[in-house]
Amino acid sequence: MHHAQSIARLITELGKLPGVGPKTAQRLTYHLLNSPRENSLALSKAIREAVDKVTYCSVCSNFTDIDPCFICRDEKRDKSIICVVEEPGDIVAIEKTREYKGHYHVLQGIISPIDGIGPEQLKVKELLARITHQPKDNLEVIIALGSSVEGEATSMYLAKILRPLGIKVTRIAHGLPVGGALEYADEVTLAKAFEGRIELF
Template sequence: MSASPYTESIGRLIDELTKLPGIGEKTAQRLTFFLLKAPEEDVKELANALIAVKEHVRYCSVCGNITEQDPCRICRDDRRNKQMICVVEEPNDLFAIERTREYSGLYHVLMGTLSPLDGIGPEDIRIQELLVRLQQASCEEVIIATNPNVEGEATAMYLAKLLKPLGIKITRIAHGIPVGGDLEYADEITMTRALEGRREL
């Protein structure tokens, strides 16, 4: 086995960067050498930003969104429609919906999906917290916005079955053909969802 061509500190940084999602060894090497050439002040700012995120960012005690102030900005906002709760898998899904500026209700972040094969059951994600919220609040509609994959669909069906007895309207976001997509390349599930989610023009 040949020795590493890098110094110990460079090798360590490359190893740490490869732990990030989507970063292979080649990309980690490029980033490392980019950082070596960068001004020291820029590298220190990056390091400080990483530390600050870990020290100051937490999860909202109400909805599970990431925040620096608890409860989060959305939960504190009196202009939001308190009658609607949109259930998402992760905080980044919440941000994707917020970017549309079309939704004005509240959120509930599950922090995952049901996945029996991976040993993730209802007690491993924030379903109990959702039930407690719904019992304490006067919510009229729960929008289930989990991803259109096997785990997301299983989670959506489980939630619908669990919440139906509460007498709350349960809806599922429509999934369909993306803008710019061709029908011939759509799979059967996407095409079915597109037809189911059709609306009158």
């Protein structure tokens, strides 16, 4: 063993984070141990507080520490538009554009048969329930999923089940790179993608 047990454990836990390899985990561990004690404890407290308090919004499935989330509670937002995204991080990316003023619905994933993820594992039933309780006249559902094979398949599936309900179903234009994740797109690209959205048939 090259490290004390407690250090090795911290390296192992940090190494479980996405994009963090063994060397990065070790560097982060050493940084935390060399930092002032109060800084490291503040990080530990912030993690525990987030884990204890953050849950999913009962309306849109976004992360929140107050239910419903601040977006769903905002009376100024347009209730006639629901933007469907894959994960909470996508909402942050879209909000940075300051162009979109509607509501959201987080699927908590995309259809991926190879990973055993079908529509049943996603928040599709919840989306349908929301739509059922809203006036259909001016309702628009914007599908804002990435352009990967799985994202495309999920978009087509959603369009297929939403169109018969008599609502407008559009998807954002793909000025986004094929296979690219929404959360990594810059604000201008995302804003243009919303402007150029097309109706799904």
